[in-house]
Amino acid sequence: MKNIFFLSICFLLISCVEHQDKTSVEENVFTAEDRVEVKYAKGFEVSYHQGYIKITTQSHSSNSQFKDSLFLITDLNNNLPKDVKRLTAEKTEFACQSSTYLAFFDAFKALDMVKALCGIKFVNQDSLKAELVSNGVVELCLTDQIQDEALLEANPDLFLIYPFGRSQDNNYKEKGINTLLIGEYLEETQIARLEWIKLFGLLLNRAEEANFYFDKIHEEYEALKRQVKPIEKSFIMNLPFQDQWFMPSAQSVGVRMVEDVGISYYFKEAGGTENEVFSKEAIWDVGTKADYWIIIANRKPNFSLNDLLSESPVYKTFKSVKNQQVIFCNTADVDYFAKGIIEPQIILKDLLYATKQIEYHTPVYFKRLK
Amino acid sequence: MKQWKNDIFLLIILFCGVILLCLLNILNGDVAIGLHDVIKLLSGGAVDNPSWSYIIENRLNRSIVAVFAGGALGVSGLILQVFFRNPLAGPGVLGITSGASLGVAIIVLGGASFGSTWGNIGIVIAGLVGALGVLFLLLIIARFIQNSVTLLVAGIMFGYFTSAFINVLILWADKTETRDYNVWSLGSFEGLSSFEVGLFTSIIGFGFILTFLLIKPLNALVAGNNAAASLGINIKQTRNLIILITGVLASIVTVYCGPVGFIGIAVPQFIRVLVKSKNHAIVLPLVFLGGGFLAILADFTVRMSSNALPLNTVTAIIGAPIIIWVIINLNRKNVSI
Known part of the structure; x- marks a missing residue:
């Protein structure tokens, strides 16, 4: 009985602890x-x-x-x-x-x-x-x-x-x-x-x-944008996740950033602000038509076009792969999701260089896969 | 004779059902490819869009994988149910799938990739070791516990233990490894290359052929261990063969397709309702086809939902009612659970 009384007092004391700011x-x-x-x-x-x-x-x-x-x-x-x-x-x-x-x-x-x-x-x-x-x-x-x-x-x-x-x-x-x-x-x-x-x-x-x-x-960003000449070419984005391929919304920062170099998104008609989910095979079909393939993914250092092809042989049917127009940002190597926010001018310059719109530049975030 | 005829008829129906679902799975998808082009591609011809050959190959591969995976899970469930004399036994419930998952988790969360050759070999071996390890432990416990329900509870505890261990591994792993593991754990019949499909079907095919060595012992074990021993069945040898076959079948499916639930328990029960024969020479192939049928049906449903539904959600929707029905049936017969 004494113990129960003691424990009750303890509980009461604990619940009365005053919090200080x-x-x-x-x-x-x-x-x-x-x-x-x-x-x-x-x-x-x-x-x-x-x-x-x-x-x-x-x-x-x-x-x-x-x-x-x-x-x-x-x-x-x-x-x-x-x-x-x-x-x-x-x-x-x-x-x-x-x-x-x-x-x-x-x-x-x-x-x-x-x-x-x-x-x-x-x-x-x-x-x-x-x-x-x-x-x-x-x-x-x-x-x-x-x-x-x-x-x-x-x-x-x-x-x-x-x-x-x-x-x-x-x-x-x-x-x-x-x-x-x-x-x-x-x-x-x-x-x-x-x-x-x-x-x-x-x-x-x-x-x-x-x-x-x-x-x-x-x-700097606007000055770079002024150099852009719109080209009649399309792009798709990213890589599949098991059997699903998440395509970013046409309203997303990532898509708009790529569009700033003058190429147009294959899924630009899609409404809403959320990623659109496609089956892998639907994008395999589209991949044969899209000119550029922009990938932001985490892969081993020095990831190459051959490494990409080893992930799925169907990629060799992609127009972008055939023409070596796969532009890749390896998030294992660069801090795209954090530092990239405060360096949009470097990202834009990378993309302009990768799409051969400027001549001299050392890419930081996006590189053309070889 | 009439009963025999009915069972053969059911075998033919299930076989035709599996073939029909495979065809539906190959002909339907987000990319509309006409029958003429499909036939052309399957006979080695070329079509205008070069990606279509990969699309059809992918659909064909996943259909084959689904049939063999479902069949393997059904058969290993059947064997375990007879051996443990418990209708709720199965690779998932007894912790065999969890054991394989633990093996896979150790390798994947430890940094191996599903894509690399050595990673894949390591994953297969680790999955096999995990599954066989749990099964072996269960059999040791089975020596001391006669009550099959208690043994079932022990299996469930193994499942909890391995899940807890996997959670600890996840805390240590990085984001990519955790993502790879989580995606795998959702279950899918998709993503195997033609070489892997060949390996997968060969191992399951070999395991299934081995199960025919068990027909006589399984027929005898239905009456219990003592009765089987009195009929001249070598219980120890049978037990070892059961460990090997069910462990290999369940772990190979778990490694390549993720922990696919419900098929291993539900299909043998369902087939037993349809077939009156106790002869495993007929029950085994029927369960294989039944498992294949349920798996390809689940995969077709997943694909028709634009892959929005995870495989395990679909197998649970189909399989859980069957298991509930089994439990109610057992209760009616006054069998304690």
């Missing part, structure tokens, strides 16, 4: 001098107010519905309600659910601000991974699941999360962790995705650098 004694504020203006991205908005900057991230397609906001304090005397998600300009520490956000931090040489990450072992760039490890970044995830204890241990000021499959946003709020939904992957053009660097610039209180980086890359 991260506090700072002295608070710095964000600067609003260098303003960012969002021109291409549809997934976030920035508005300037007396005493704070409001960042809103939101869905812009039928794929998912979400809206989130964060307030960056520019003056401690503001009239914001207490319960809104806010950040002051102390040395902000971040946790990231996706490794694609790392490219933005890396652009500002601010990787040391990342304290926790989901999937450290999946970071493609060895140098980046080594830096994360030496910074003592906490692994947040076991498989795809976020480990709450690891997150609480990292105690970030802001947890950047992706919107799909998400409903526990409020859960984190209860645990004293601010979150912000980042849907940069939902943008429909490379430039719109690149523009998310402005949001990261704001979070790091480095808006001026963000504006400069964006303008520079954007200008």
